Amino acid sequence: xxxxxxxxxxxxxxxxxxxxxxxxxxxxxxxxxxxxxxxxxxxxxxxxxxxxxxxxxxxxxxxxxxxxxxxxxxxxxxxxxxxxxxxxxxxxxxxxxxxxxxxxxxxxxxxxxxxxxxxxxxxxxxxxxxxxxxxxxxxxxxxxxxxxxxxxxxxxxxxxxxxxxxxxxxxxxxxxxxxxxxxxxxxxxxxxxxxxxxxxxxxxxxxxxxxxxxxxxxxxxxxxxxxxxxxxxxxxxxxxxxxxxxxxxxxxxxxxxxxxxxxxxxxxxxxxxxxxxxxxxxxxxxxxxxxxxxxxxxxxxxxxxxxxxxxxxxxxxxxxxxxxxxxxxxxxxxxxxxxxxxxxxxxxxxxxxxxxxxxx
Amino acid sequence: xxxxxxxxxxxxxxxxxxxxxxxxxxxxxxxxxxxxxxxxxxxxxxxxxxxxxxxxxxxxxxxxxxxxxxxxxxxxxxxxxxxxxxxxxxxxxxxxxxxxxxxxxxxxxxxxxxxxxxxxxxxxxxxxxxxxxxxxxxxxxxxxxxxxxxxxxxxxxxxxxxxxxxxxxxxxxxxxxxxxxxxxxxxxxxxxxxxxxxxxxxxxxxxxxxxxxxxxxxxxxxxxxxxxxxxxxxxxxxxxxxxxxxxxxxxxxxxxxxxxxxxxxxxxxxxxxxxx
Ligand SMILES: Nc1ncnc2c1ncn2[C@@H]1O[C@H](COP(=O)(O)OP(=O)(O)OP(=O)(O)O)[C@@H](O)[C@H]1O
Ligand SMILES: [Mg+2]
Numbered sequence: 001x002x003x004x005x006x007x008x009x010x011x012x013x014x015x016x017x018x019x020x021x022x023x024x025x026x027x028x029x030x031x032x033x034x035x036x037x038x039x040x041x042x043x044x045x046x047x048x049x050x051x052x053x054x055x056x057x058x059x060x061x062x063x064x065x066x067x068x069x070x071x072x073x074x075x076x077x078x079x080x081x082x083x084x085x086x087x088x089x090x091x092x093x094x095x096x097x098x099x100x101x102x103x104x105x106x107x108x109x110x111x112x113x114x115x116x117x118x119x120x121x122x123x124x125x126x127x128x129x130x131x132x133x134x135x136x137x138x139x140x141x142x143x144x145x146x147x148x149x150x151x152x153x154x155x156x157x158x159x160x161x162x163x164x165x166x167x168x169x170x171x172x173x174x175x176x177x178x179x180x181x182x183x184x185x186x187x188x189x190x191x192x193x194x195x196x197x198x199x200x201x202x203x204x205x206x207x208x209x210x211x212x213x214x215x216x217x218x219x220x221x222x223x224x225x226x227x228x229x230x231x232x233x234x235x236x237x238x239x240x241x242x243x244x245x246x247x248x249x250x251x252x253x254x255x256x257x258x259x260x261x262x263x264x265x266x267x268x269x270x271x272x273x274x275x276x277x278x279x280x281x282x283x284x285x286x287x288x289x290x291x292x293x294x295x296x297x298x299x300x301x302x303x304x305x306x307x308x309x310x311x312x313x314x315x316x317x318x319x320x321x322x323x324x325x326x327x328x329x330x331x332x333x334x335x336x337x338x339x340x341x342x343x344x345x346x347x348x349x350x351x352x353x354x355x356x357x358x359x360x
Numbered sequence: 361x362x363x364x365x366x367x368x369x370x371x372x373x374x375x376x377x378x379x380x381x382x383x384x385x386x387x388x389x390x391x392x393x394x395x396x397x398x399x400x401x402x403x404x405x406x407x408x409x410x411x412x413x414x415x416x417x418x419x420x421x422x423x424x425x426x427x428x429x430x431x432x433x434x435x436x437x438x439x440x441x442x443x444x445x446x447x448x449x450x451x452x453x454x455x456x457x458x459x460x461x462x463x464x465x466x467x468x469x470x471x472x473x474x475x476x477x478x479x480x481x482x483x484x485x486x487x488x489x490x491x492x493x494x495x496x497x498x499x500x501x502x503x504x505x506x507x508x509x510x511x512x513x514x515x516x517x518x519x520x521x522x523x524x525x526x527x528x529x530x531x532x533x534x535x536x537x538x539x540x541x542x543x544x545x546x547x548x549x550x551x552x553x554x555x556x557x558x559x560x561x562x563x564x565x566x567x568x569x570x571x572x573x574x575x576x577x578x579x580x581x582x583x584x585x586x587x588x589x590x591x592x593x594x595x596x597x598x599x600x601x602x603x604x605x606x607x608x609x610x611x612x613x614x615x616x617x618x619x620x621x622x623x624x625x626x627x628x629x630x631x632x633x634x635x636x
Binding site: 051072 | 527530532534535537538539540543548551552
């Protein structure tokens with residue numbers, strides 16, 4: 001097992017910079033998830049680590065070795081592709097053994113190792129089939145099996161479950177979590193799915209436009225985001241942002257008033273006080289509205305989405321800014337009527353409106 | 361007449377028309393084969409004879425006067441050899457172009473194809489002189505090399521299109537699995553495109569087999585192909601239709617028999633070749 005170290009890794013395609021300089025240190029055995037909006041460079045970063053793209057600037061180390069210029073096959077990494085990328089002309093057994101065969105492992109050994117991996121992934125009875133004779137979930141398991149027989153130091157997954165249906169996705173997610181426990185290998189996983197990211201990750205790396213916005217455990221990112229982008233990206237539905245203005249500063253307490261509402265004051269504890277009159281953005285998560293809280297916002301409800309246990313109300317402030325409220329199944333909230341949502345100042349976050357940085 | 365009947369009539373007339381055109385196109389070949397079994401008198405008789413007592417005299421005469429087996433062997437060696445050489449060059453080249461394309465790939469392909477627009481006589485002098493200087497006139501080696509070169513652009517074009525259909529991820533997966541470039545081509549690309557490769561090879565063999573210009577210009581008795589044999593019969597004895605037909609039949613027969621045998625695999629390969 002080995003950790004991974006990226007030092008100012010950059011990448012451009014045809015003169016267009018895509019990855020702008022990534023520094024990241026991954027501990028041995030860690031489960032890292034890359035998230036970020038489409039096109040932010042998650043796959044590119046993964047492919048740089050895999051060696052499928054050449055790294056011209058920066059350094060990549062796996063364990064003690066500098067692999068910046070090493071061939072993909074010599075890096076001790078295995079990759080599971082979104083499209084599975086199985087060899088269509090080979091049986092499941094041949095697919096899984098191909099990497100070992102290419103590395104000159106002898107036949108008996110290949111057979112044993114493939115059998116062991118097939119056992120872990122419940123593929124025993126499918127070994128003689130061709131990929132075209134497998135279901136999507138089975139193909140994905142073969143793709144994972146092909147990765148594990150090689151006993152790599154680092155596993156790379158690029159949205160491995162996105163082609164599966166919802167139920168299978170949950171099952172495979174658990175299987176991947178179990179696999180990680182069992183193998184203890186370092187894993188890097190790219191996903192669009194919040195739940196996958198939150199449940200699988202030891203640490204999440206939030207990327208945007210080829211830069212790391214924040215790295216931290218799922219709970220750290222949720223509880224203590226460094227900027228408005230991370231705050232909005234982690235958590236579902238996304239955090240509400242309201243324009244605010246600093247009206248008073250006393251010691252380490254700053255009071256802001258909400259621009260969209262008359263006479264609503266929120267008193268927050270900040271380490272670094274702000275100047276009176278400066279603008280800020282106040283963030284509050286939909287699930288942090290609470291009927292027994294102190295600050296009350298009255299808004300007209302446009303739409304209610306009732307999911308049974310949970311219900312979200314979509315409202316709009318007078319100035320037209322959207323507000324999503326988790327109404328916790330309250331049956332008294334009605335579409336088209338006003339509703340008073342309450343929150344505690346302690347639950348609110350403050351951000352710089354220009355830079356998006358968190359004001360602490 | 362109902363619409364249904366009209367449609368059926370239309371369908372039938374199209375099928376009939378297709379058969380008529382098909383038979384018209386086949387007729388010369390049929391007539392050639394028929395004439396091969398006639399005597400010279402029967403061959404030029406008016407009205408043309410459809411029913412007669414077949415004779416093998418023409419074939420025996422050809423074998424007596426020339427060496428059919430040697431020419432057939434030359435044809436086989438030059439067309440299979442030329443194709444093999446071209447494939448050995450084209451497969452890795454097409455792989456490189458399909459899987460590592462650059463912004464110039466299209467231009468390179470176009471340029472390759474453009475060489476096919478040059479009439480062969482345009483390079484007759486230089487090639488003839490080169491062969492002469494290196495003692496390669498009337499040698500199978502020269503023909504193999506020239507056949508490989510003249511078919512290379514078409515082979516490249518077809519293989520490139522087949523290879524482009526292979527998902528890039530499959531090759532990336534093999535690179536992750538530690539496959540060398542050679543293994544990538546032989547273990548992944550070639551099996552995946554085997555239908556396309558077989559079809560391309562067959563096309564190239566047929567093109568080589570039928571190639572007339574270079575084989576007539578550059579060879580005589582030693583390396584002469586079947587086409588050259590036919591040509592040798594046509595000039596001095598142009599009016600001996602029965603013999604000419606017999607030698608032409610003999611020239612076509614091997615490749616037609618070969619095509620008949622591989623057609624099943626060919627069709628199968630081409631339809632199964634699609635990777636998904
Ligand atoms: N081979 C390439 N040539 C040119 N541009 C590329 C290439 N690969 C990726 N890009 C560009 O790099 C950017 C990042 O792509 P990448 O695939 O890494 O995004 P991503 O974060 O994985 O997105 P998604 O979530 O949609 O998969 C995109 O703007 C893409 O257009
Ligand atoms: Mg991607």
